[in-house]
Amino acid sequence: MDTETKAQLKATLDGYLETSRHRKTSERYAILDAVCEMTGHFTIEDLGERLLSRNFPVSRATLYNTISLFIKLHIVIRHRLPAGTRYEICDMENNHCHQICNVCGKITEIKSQIVIDAVGAIKLQRFRREGFSLYIYGICSTCMAKNTRSKTLMEQQKNK
């Protein structure tokens, strides 16, 4: 992530903590740093491990509290996927398109201005939008080639 974006996120956090009179703890800033280092989707565990490797261990309770705060501040977004909960840094528009394989669970991020425009064109009655998530489900080529008797993601997870 570029320095400017990082500075913006830090400013968002600073601003919130100041105006809401909450405390500027080292944990909150360390977690923000770690979040900025993550690329793509990550779990709470990933985040904890990253912090540990930077010699700044943080308890799970604090990780959950802080990530919830970041969600409120639109610093990160939460995805509840078939494979479990994943977090991701919010991009500017807050719009996320994903392609998900029902067999192996592989997730590919998609950029589509057509969809962004189409969703923007939907008329919503008395509703202030804050963003959207699109998940396209199907089967990726790798799994299509491998599995003649295709196992579902569900069954795979069961067997692991």
Add this chain to the structure above:
Amino acid sequence: MDTETKAQLKATLDGYLETSRHRKTSERYAILDAVCEMTGHFTIEDLGERLLSRNFPVSRATLYNTISLFIKLHIVIRHRLPAGTRYEICDMENNHCHQICNVCGKITEIKSQIVIDAVGAIKLQRFRREGFSLYIYGICSTCMAKNTRSKTLMEQQKNK
């Protein structure tokens, strides 16, 4: 649900159980009936209660097993929403658009041909689509009116 759709779903289940040589248990058909009676989103608990009220109690283990089977057969779809896991009968196209309030969690189903077309227009490399889910997040008018200091959904859940 109309009788014809119901018969189709039953035929899907019959066909699968016969060809895969699995058993046609009364539980599986009772659960299918109950699923057909549900309108909109429902939880596993909703389903269990519905069956109980019809004097056909089914264990949670069987409910989970059977709903997983139904997902595999595309009889139902699973949504993992901020408020928890919800199930829904699969419609023909398997495409689902939802508007979700970040404050109260209220979910409104949306029909949008524009979005269906737009998602259909996305070029995916080597990927066989099976359907999509779209979630538009924001704040509904009721919550906008109520909350000047708007509580997040997260905080509300915490406080209950």
Add this chain to the structure above:
DNA sequence: ATGTATGCAAACCATTTGCAATGAC
């Protein structure tokens, strides 16, 4: 008769909570 499906209770795992100790203000 065979072995799959069910029910029960225990196990599991991610997330949340209660409470004492810490530390930002």
Add this chain to the structure above:
DNA sequence: GTCATTGCAAATGGTTTGCATACAT
């Protein structure tokens, strides 16, 4: 000094599992 925040360990809640029993074939 005050009270929000943290860490820890226990609790929670939804989902899964192991195993003995029931039952569809």
